[in-house]
Amino acid sequence: MAEGGVFAPIGGYLSALRERCYQTGTLLILDEIQTAFGRTGQMFAHQKYGIVPDILTLAKALGGGMPLGALVASSELMENWKSDPVLGHITTFGGHPVSCAAALASLKLLLNESWLGEVYEKSAIFANTLKAHPLVKEIRAEGLLIAVDLKNEDYAQQILPLLLEEGVLSDWFLFYPGAFRIAPPLPITVNEVKMASEAILRALDRIKL
Known part of the structure; x- marks a missing residue:
C-alpha cells in the first residue's frame, strides 16, 4: 500500500487471503512498517x-524518532525460533533501552491524545x-497516507522541488512514479493542513x- 502508490486492497481480498492461509497452513505476514500507529486512521491498518x-512487522513510528523495529507473533510461533538453531532470531543491537524507552513514551502519547480520531x-x-x-x-487516501496522482509522470518529477520552495516536504513512491506522497505527522493541526x-x-x- 505504501510504496505502491496507496492502492488499498480490493473488497474481500485480505479476508480471502487470510482464509486461504488457514487452509494451506501458510503463515500470513503483514508489513506495517509504514502503515501502523495511526497512519491510516486505525492503530494498525x-x-x-x-x-x-500470524506475523506483523513494525518500525518507523514505533520508535518515536529513534531507530527501532519489531516482529510481532504468537508465543507459539516465537517458541519455534528458540532452537534449530539456538538463538536463531536475534540482533546485535536489538532492544536497545533508549530506543525502547522512546517507543514506550511515543505509544503512551499516541494513546492519550486525540490524534487518531482526527x-x-x-x-x-x-x-x-x-x-x-x-x-x-x-x-488516493488511507487516512494520512495520501497519494496525489498527477496526469503526467513529468509533472510528478517537477513537483518535489516546487513543494520544497513552498515549504512542504514530500517524496515520491518507490514503485509508482506518477504520484507524490502526503504523509504528515499525526499531530498536525487542521489549520496546518489547510496551509499545507x-x-x-x-506548487501545482x-x-x-
Missing part, C-alpha cells in the same frame, strides 16, 4: 479489514482541496506544462 496476521477529518481536507486541480488525476494544502496548490500551479 489491518484492523480496518477485520483480519489478524485522522479522517484531516485527510478529507487534503483530498477535497486538491482533487479539483486540473493537473490532479486522482487522490494551499501551498501544494501553489507552477508546474511547466
Whole structure:
C-alpha cells in the first residue's frame, strides 16, 4: 500500500487471503512498517479489514524518532525460533533501552491524545482541496497516507522541488512514479493542513506544462 502508490486492497481480498492461509497452513505476514500507529486512521491498518496476521512487522513510528523495529507473533510461533538453531532470531543491537524507552513514551502519547480520531477529518481536507486541480488525476487516501496522482509522470518529477520552495516536504513512491506522497505527522493541526494544502496548490500551479 505504501510504496505502491496507496492502492488499498480490493473488497474481500485480505479476508480471502487470510482464509486461504488457514487452509494451506501458510503463515500470513503483514508489513506495517509504514502503515501502523495511526497512519491510516486505525492503530494498525489491518484492523480496518477485520483480519489478524500470524506475523506483523513494525518500525518507523514505533520508535518515536529513534531507530527501532519489531516482529510481532504468537508465543507459539516465537517458541519455534528458540532452537534449530539456538538463538536463531536475534540482533546485535536489538532492544536497545533508549530506543525502547522512546517507543514506550511515543505509544503512551499516541494513546492519550486525540490524534487518531482526527485522522479522517484531516485527510478529507487534503483530498477535497486538491482533487479539483486540473493537473490532479486522482487522490488516493488511507487516512494520512495520501497519494496525489498527477496526469503526467513529468509533472510528478517537477513537483518535489516546487513543494520544497513552498515549504512542504514530500517524496515520491518507490514503485509508482506518477504520484507524490502526503504523509504528515499525526499531530498536525487542521489549520496546518489547510496551509499545507494551499501551498501544494501553489506548487501545482507552477508546474511547466
